[in-house]
Amino acid sequence: MKDKQAIFCNDKSHHMERFLEVCLLLLLYDEIGYGYGLIEQLVNFGFSPEDLNVSTLYRTLRKMEGEGLVTSLWEESDQGPKRRVYEITLEGKENLDQWIKILKMRKSKIENLIVQYDKKIVDTTSDLSD
Numbered sequence: 001m002k003d004k005q006a007i008f009c010n011d012k013s014h015h016m017e018r019f020l021e022v023c024l025l026l027l028l029y030d031e032i033g034y035g036y037g038l039i040e041q042l043v044n045f046g047f048s049p050e051d052l053n054v055s056t057l058y059r060t061l062r063k064m065e066g067e068g069l070v071t072s073l074w075e076e077s078d079q080g081p082k083r084r085v086y087e088i089t090l091e092g093k094e095n096l097d098q099w100i101k102i103l104k105m106r107k108s109k110i111e112n113l114i115v116q117y118d119k120k121i122v123d124t125t126s127d128l129s130d
Contacts, residue, residue, distance in 0.1 A: 020047070020060055021069075022103070025096040028070060028088040035061070035084070061086055069095055 023045045027033055033041070039052055064070045069092035074082045088096070 017056070017060060019045075020052075020057075021064060022096065022099045023047075024061065024064065024086075025069065025088055025092050025099070028086055029093065029096065032085045032087045034075075034086070038086075064092070068092070 020042070023042055024033075024038060027038055027041050035054065035057055039047075039049060039054065039057060042052060043049065061070060061072070065072055065086075068089055070086045070088055072084050072086045075085045077083050
């Protein structure tokens with residue numbers, strides 16, 4: 001069987017870029033963020049720094065800015081050159097609210113599926129032991 005991380009986090013068919021957008025909106029909900037700082041925080045959502053391509057992050061942030069979900073500006077940095085910082089917009093907050101509702105609904109359906117699966121496994125196992 002393939003490595004679990006590879007199957008569930010890197011497979012493009014799982015639309016991880018969309019999940020990345022939702023995670024970024026949540027990270028930006030209360031405070032502005034910048035690229036490398038956001039990458040460090042994305043670890044909390046299962047993204048590994050090695051697996052998350054910096055260009056993918058910035059491409060996603062630019063796309064989100066084009067959709068009006070975030071805004072950006074250049075900010076002076078105490079530790080080097082100017083850096084682009086991102087902030088969620090009101091539209092971004094509304095989008096995040098909608099995504100969380102969708103994810104909660106999907107979570108409920110997935111939990112129901114797992115319960116049904118577990119019942120079948122228990123039934124099959126008890127049939128075999130009889």
